[in-house]
Amino acid sequence: MKTTPSDLKQYRAQLKDALGNEFLGKTLETFTDIICQRRDTCFENMDFAALAAEVGRMKDAALPRLMELYAQFKEQAEAAGAQVHFAATAAEANRIIAGIAEQASVKKIVKSKSMTSEETFLNPHLEGEGFKVVETDLGEWIIQLRGEGPSHMIAPAIHLSRQEVAELFNRVIGGDRDPDDIAGLVQVAREQLRQEYLSADMGISGVNFAIADSGTMGLVTNEGNARLVTTLPRVHVALAGLDKLVPDLDTALKIVRILPRNGAGQIISNYVTWIRGANECATGPEGKKEIHFVFLDNGRLALAADPVFGEALRCIRCGHCANVCPIYDKVGGHNYGHVYIGAIGLILTYFYHGRENARALVKNCLNCQACKANCAASIDLPRLIKKTAGLILDQEPRRPAKNQLLAHVLKNRKLFHFILRNAYLAQKPLAKGDKVIRHLPSFFGPEHGFRSLPVVARRPLRERWPALVTAEASPRHRVALFGGCLIDFVYPEQAEALVGLVKGRGVQLDYPLAQTCCGLPAQMMCEEDTAREVARQNLGALDPAKYDYILTLCASCGSHLKENLPKLLAGDPGLAAKARQMADKVIDFSSFMNDVLGVEPTQGETGPKLAYHAPCHLCRGLDVHRAPRDLIQAAGYDYAPYADEEVCCGFGGSYSLEFPEMSAAILGHKLDQVEATGAEILVSDCPGCVLQLSGGLDQRDSPIEVLHIAEALARAGLKPAPDKS
Numbered sequence: 008m009k010t011t012p013s014d015l016k017q018y019r020a021q022l023k024d025a026l027g028n029e030f031l032g033k034t035l036e037t038f039t040d041i042i043c044q045r046r047d048t049c050f051e052n053m054d055f056a057a058l059a060a061e062v063g064r065m066k067d068a069a070l071p072r073l074m075e076l077y078a079q080f081k082e083q084a085e086a087a088g089a090q091v092h093f094a095a096t097a098a099e100a101n102r103i104i105a106g107i108a109e110q111a112s113v114k115k116i117v118k119s120k121s122m123t124s125e126e127t128f129l130n131p132h133l134e135g136e137g138f139k140v141v142e143t144d145l146g147e148w149i150i151q152l153r154g155e156g157p158s159h160m161i162a163p164a165i166h167l168s169r170q171e172v173a174e175l176f177n178r179v180i181g182g183d184r185d186p187d188d189i190a191g192l193v194q195v196a197r198e199q200l201r202q203e204y205l206s207a208d209m210g211i212s213g214v215n216f217a218i219a220d221s222g223t224m225g226l227v228t229n230e231g232n233a234r235l236v237t238t239l240p241r242v243h244v245a246l247a248g249l250d251k252l253v254p255d256l257d258t259a260l261k262i263v264r265i266l267p268r269n270g271a272g273q274i275i276s277n278y279v280t281w282i283r284g285a286n287e288c289a290t291g292p293e294g295k296k297e298i299h300f301v302f303l304d305n306g307r308l309a310l311a312a313d314p315v316f317g318e319a320l321r322c323i324r325c326g327h328c329a330n331v332c333p334i335y336d337k338v339g340g341h342n343y344g345h346v347y348i349g350a351i352g353l354i355l356t357y358f359y360h361g362r363e364n365a366r367a368l369v370k371n372c373l374n375c376q377a378c379k380a381n382c383a384a385s386i387d388l389p390r391l392i393k394k395t396a397g398l399i400l401d402q403e404p405r406r407p408a409k410n411q412l413l414a415h416v417l418k419n420r421k422l423f424h425f426i427l428r429n430a431y432l433a434q435k436p437l438a439k440g441d442k443v444i445r446h447l448p449s450f451f452g453p454e455h456g457f458r459s460l461p462v463v464a465r466r467p468l469r470e471r472w473p474a475l476v477t478a479e480a481s482p483r484h485r486v487a488l489f490g491g492c493l494i495d496f497v498y499p500e501q502a503e504a505l506v507g508l509v510k511g512r513g514v515q516l517d518y519p520l521a522q523t524c525c526g527l528p529a530q531m532m533c534e535e536d537t538a539r540e541v542a543r544q545n546l547g548a549l550d551p552a553k554y555d556y557i558l559t560l561c562a563s564c565g566s567h568l569k570e571n572l573p574k575l576l577a578g579d580p581g582l583a584a585k586a587r588q589m590a591d592k593v594i595d596f597s598s599f600m601n602d603v604l605g606v607e608p609t610q611g612e613t614g615p616k617l618a619y620h621a622p623c624h625l626c627r628g629l630d631v632h633r634a635p636r637d638l639i640q641a642a643g644y645d646y647a648p649y650a651d652e653e654v655c656c657g658f659g660g661s662y663s664l665e666f667p668e669m670s671a672a673i674l675g676h677k678l679d680q681v682e683a684t685g686a687e688i689l690v691s692d693c694p695g696c697v698l699q700l701s702g703g704l705d706q707r708d709s710p711i712e713v714l715h716i717a718e719a720l721a722r723a724g725l726k727p728a729p730d731k732s
């Protein structure tokens with residue numbers, strides 16, 4: 008049975024091997040590019056987010072009723088001549104299916120693709136009981152011949168080249184096939200599998216929908232093999248997770264609108280099949296087919312009742328959370344999942360396949376939010392991934408030293424800031440008078456050398472502030488700047504650029520000095536109590552009632568304050584309302600400048616060529632897309648767009664320290680694209696992204712200069728529009 012390393016070092020070694028596989032990287036990139044383009048085209052003129060939210064609501068409504076829906080399905084299906092079974096565990100499902108096969112004197116079984124049967128490891132069980140099992144989906148058949156599991160939920164053999172497939176066919180079937188003759192390879196499969204359908208006694212399928220009020224199952228497929236599997240053999244077994252139960256056909260049809268679009272970039276799949284009851288079958292007893300439904304719990308009922316993790320059961324298995332994930336894009340499903348692949352796989356592995364298989368895997372998330380933004384069922388996948396990691400951490404005998412240290416230091420603002428100030432002195436020998444540290448101390452290991460690190464500022468923003476800002480005579484906007492650790496202690500010049508931009512334009516800027524880290528690093532390390540404590544301190548430092556806006560130059564701080572703060576303090580009667588008030592007033596720099604103040608476009612010659620990197624927490628976390636691009640153009644830069652502007656840079660805070668090889672690979676992809684634009688300047692609206700991008704470019708000896716967007720606008724002399732009130 009498959010195992011995924013629980014030890015982080017071993018898991019990282021596995022990832023490193025995958026990153027070294029050039030063919031895999033190229034194949035995945037091509038596949039995800041094509042599927043994402045096709046998918047986006049399918050949703051043109053449709054409100055994807057509204058449809059996904061509706062699917063989420065429908066699935067949520069079914070969760071407390073799963074056993075009621077099961078009973079209704081059973082009654083209806085049995086009235087139509089089917090037999091319905093309940094399996095509490097994966098092993099029980101396998102035993103039930105083997106028992107059905109034995110009772111019906113089955114020798115050969117054909118199967119269509121079923122992730123639930125992968126979850127139960129059904130094939131090895133049936134083969135161990137002496138049955139011949141043949142997968143009939145082309146990709147599944149190929150990986151079965153190779154003795155592998157799927158590497159994608161809907162494209163199981165996407166990790167293989169045609170050369171590997173041709174070699175496999177030559178070895179297993181004989182002959183000497185031309186790997187370039189794709190039609191010929193498909194024909195091999197067709198010929199081989201046709202004989203298997205005709206001689207099989209039993210067909211096993213999965214289920215996309217189990218419709219309770221009619222006892223009907225629905226299957227959404229592309230190859231037609233599922234129709235042959237469910238119709239030709241005299242016995243049909245359909246294996247369904249309990250989460251596939253829906254109350255009625257209307258619900259199923261709503262899901263059919265989004266499933267093929269999101270999963271395969273198709274408006275509708277080639278085949279949508281509905282099966283109800285024991286249909287006619289020439290070789291079946293009394294001319295009828297023997298049909299069984301096996302419903303699998305395997306933890307689903309407990310999950311459905313869980314107020315946090317129940318959301319995972321909304322999943323309709325479209326597979327798209329893998330396609331948009333920058334980590335999947337680099338290493339593929341065999342390294343980014345256990346049985347279930349991609350973001351949802353990181354969560355379900357813990358619940359269906361145990362803590363050990365999930366322990367290292369669940370840490371492998373950048374929190375880039377791409378999966379959440381593209382989920383067909385509107386699941387907050389990054390949040391559940393972090394919660395799953397937290398559950399696992401809570402079961403460790405002791406918390407890692409780095410977590411204990413972080414919790415201790417972050418809770419004590421004065422100590423934290425003392426350490427940051429003194430880091431300036433400690434780093435001096437490493438920086439050797441330069442603005443960056445190019446060679447880290449050896450205990451970091453060579454894998455961390457993919458980026459240079461910025462030096463800590465000699466004087467933090469909090470020391471510079473009193474001399475920076477003067478009182479506005481008649482302020483239009485009362486604004487508190489939330490600096491965040493990087494702006495305050497590493498990049499105070501980014502805040503200085505902001506101050507210069509808004510000076511004299513009716514903006515009264517405050518920098519409350521008792522503010523501290525936003526708490527996102529603690530949340531990312533599953534230290535929720537620390538994140539909560541820090542949130543309390545920030546609310547004590549910065550009373551939102553006194554301001555019109557809480558302005559951030561850091562998209563990560565902004566998105567954390569807006570989204571996570573109210574959740575962290577929801578149970579605190581003294582602070583919940585204040586946290587919501589703060590969240591409502593949080594605004595990012597670009598939106599404030601472009602949408603609140605408005606700008607006067609600069610006149611004159613076009614400026615230098617400039618590329619933009621959209622921080623994950625700005626474009627997805629805060630849903631800001633237009634404002635920074637408008638500003639760049641208003642400032643007169645020669646804006647040079649590229650394909651993956653909104654794809655993560657690989658920073659992810661502590662992620663880049665925990666998974667440096669992955670971080671470097673994702674950064675490398677981004678920088679290749681930026682360099683190809685010919686840009687002289689690269690801007691972003693997050694100091695974390697600036698750190699990662701500038702560090703990577705420095706290691707490449709690239710002449711491209713990396714700036715915060717506020718610095719680029721200040722350099723171009725962009726001004727807010729004058730107050731006309």
Ligand code: SF4
Pocket residue numbers: 328331332333334335349350371372373374375376377378379388389392
């Ligand atoms: S948040 Fe980003 S890195 Fe994490 S699983 Fe989702 S897409 Fe992948």
Ligand code: SF4
Pocket residue numbers: 321322323324325326327328329349350351381382383384385386388
């Ligand atoms: S979690 Fe969402 S995106 Fe991922 S497979 Fe499930 S429905 Fe699709």
